[in-house]
Amino acid sequence: MLLFDMDGTLIDSNGVWKDVDREFLARRGLPYTHAYYEGVAHTILPLAAKFTREYCRLSESCEDIIAEWMEMAKDAYAHVTVKPGVRAYLKQCRAEGRRMAVVTSSVPEHCRTALTHLDLMKYFEGVTLAHDLGLEKKSPELWLAAAETYGVRPEDCTVFDDSLSACKGARGARMRVVGVYDGFFAQDETAMRGFCDVYIKSFEELLLPPRREVRP
Template structure:
């Protein structure tokens, strides 16, 4: 089974979250540190919200933080976020070859569904696993163990396409073959990704 990440792999959306994080903090006169950006950039929505509350000592609940983030990101996912080069064509090719494909994403379900619908990608996936609903971060190997269990497949039968080095390592540690996908957000980790992954691509156009 082919497993695909969403943000930064199939769609060029990581920049949206940089803008959301920075805009959210700027409204409060706060500045994102490298430590903060790294932490929330690798996390799932509820954990990132709790981290933001604690890190900046905000007088807001995690639910209030997530609601504001959603308001800021909703339009981008519904109308602006583009596909990564070659992503749509590669999915179409794999579907034509009879591949079974699933989406495994830390994206907020509402936003993911909006972008999938906009680009007409739903038809390619037999299942969508929202890591947020598993209750663990995607860089935790348990996320992939739970995903395999939910999908009813073996790690040895799966290949993951993913841009995050943390998620690539977690998947590899679970026994899943990994194809790393370049994204500017993780550009500084390219050497690490090339060591972690069975193959590393700059774009899906390389696979067409």
């Protein structure tokens, strides 16, 4: 079974949160650092808020931090775009009878908005939300839970993700991993290439060449 991350893998949306993070910190006179990015990237909102509150020594509650983030993100997911080659690859896999699902740490509301807006939901059996399980994608338990949901063995799953930590979590669950390039994680490209079973810059690399008609 094929398990796809959403943000940065299927859709070009990582920039939404980078902009939110920069503005959130700027409002408090704080710099956007690599350490902060490492603490919140591809993390479910409750844990990202907890990290932010402690790292930035804020007096606001985690609930208030999340509310501010959600207000700043607003309807951004209604305007995100699908990444190159994704739609064609999903169509190709569906034609081959491959089972597919989404595993994401995205906010449930944003996930539904994006997949509906881009008409991608029709390709997937379902969506596993890390937010609902209270697990991070770097945790093998999340990937094992996804496999159990769809009644498949972990070793029969292939994960597509742009985050090195998520790929490590999936590998810890005995899954095959395909690293997907995204500019948000560009600094991890060398490590991803060394760790993943396959690494792609674009889903266009996975498309089969069109069949040629052969004259009788």
